[in-house]
Amino acid sequence: MARIDQHVHVEWRGNTCRVKWWSGEYLPNGRKRYESKGGFTDEDEAYRHGQDKLYEIRHGIHVSNRDKSTLMSDWLDDWLSAMNYAYSTEVAYRSRVEAHIRPYFGRMAIGDVDTLAYRLFKKHIQETVGPATAKNVLSTLGMILDDAVPRLIKVSPVERVKRRGKFEKRPKERKRDVPEETVEVLARNAKVLLGEPGYVLIWTMAMTGMRPGELFGLTREYCYPNWPATDPRPDPAEGDRYAEDLERYGKGAGLLPAIRVERQAQRTQRVKGAEFFPPKYGSQRTLVIPPFLADMLESMLASHSSPWVFPTYRGRCHAAGDFNSTYWYKITGGADERPAGDGVRIPRPAIPPVPEFRGKRMYLLRHSHKAWLDEALEHSRFAIEARMGHEMGGVEGIYSSVTVPMERAIMKTLQQRWEGLQERLAKTDDS
Incomplete structure (x- = not known):
């Protein structure tokens, strides 16, 4: 038995049900483009999920499955091509992307770069390069992920305030009086x-x-x-x-x-x-x-x-x-x-x-x-x-x-x- 209204469809397939909702877009042939999610065992829960997605679409905070599946490599290409900084700054950003960020994330979808994935990259880069380089690379990655909001991801996975782990005092360059x-x-x-x-x-x-x-x-x-x-x-x-x-x-x-x-x-x-x-x-x-x-x-x-x-x-x-x-x-x-x-x-x-x-x-x-x-x-x-x-x-x-x-x-x-x-x-x- 299927539960259907104008924009949300719930249908059972075996022991689980799937919800489909209209994305607000149309296919090239003029038909509505739908998104879906399966694996529900409760029909009401599936229906509420579809309604939540419609709410996000109406308020401009929805990220489609298609956008979430954008490859990090493709997003990096778009981000680099849109840079508008001083020449030396653009050279530095491009170098960090090509030397560290792109090789690590490879073919990963941007929707899969969650907080844990970011922490793993942070740990990797801090163990791979010096502290100054690691700081610059993480800063660049933070900008890249921030700019993906809200079109490709809802929120950036970058943790702006350290909440867990041991306290580490930031190193500061020692300065001496210069006579x-x-x-x-x-x-x-x-x-x-x-x-x-x-x-x-x-x-x-x-x-x-x-x-x-x-x-x-x-x-x-x-x-x-x-x-x-x-x-x-x-x-x-x-x-x-x-x-x-x-x-x-x-x-x-x-x-x-x-x-x-x-x-x-x-x-x-x-x-x-x-x-x-x-x-x-x-x-x-x-x-x-x-x-x-x-x-x-x-x-x-x-x-x-x-x-x-x-x-x-x-x-x-x-x-x-x-x-x-x-x-x-x-x-x-x-x-x-x-x-x-x-x-x-x-x-x-x-x-x-x-x-x-x-x-x-x-x-x-x-x-x-x-x-x-x-x-x-x-x-x-x-x-x-x-x-x-x-x-x-x-x-x-x-x-x-x-x-x-x-x-x-x-x-x-x-x-x-x-x-x-x-x-x-x-x-x-x-x-």
């Missing part, structure tokens, strides 16, 4: 490898907090003493800012020496060499620099003809190569002397290691810059965060602005640090 003496050793090591641009590169990062890609992508027209007179002014809507920059920054009496962060350079597969992108989080900004660094930059730019402010020996962009492997690991870890002869094209003296930075990222120079400004206890928090390229929320972020006195105070603090270093070095030399 000016340490930066000076790094700068001298960089000078051995890259000449004067290497020395100025290190001090520019320490005194501005610029990100590596922003430093590598810095070209003459955005650097003191040329900027802002040489600003390309590509955006007509920024006309007021361009005019104000000429009144506030530059070389001359009453003007503030500054660098304009307008873009970053990254290595890509689309072009040979480096390609320009907006800075991270769209953090275009103007960075005033202390007088000693302004003099360094002016002298260094007069010494070479490359369009890049900090070029390689061949005048190219550092972002086109692997700066860490080629230079940074030697700058921090030291290197043996390379005397002339035996095919050595560029001889060099031994490079001493810098224990405080051995195995550390170049990015920590950016962190130390903020710490130096924080230590002064006199600078506007808004001015510091704006200098770092960070957006501040709340009332402070809405109403605050960076004023000339704030910028002059920052310049003074940084200049004093340099002058204090020179006094200590002079005493050391005298002794």
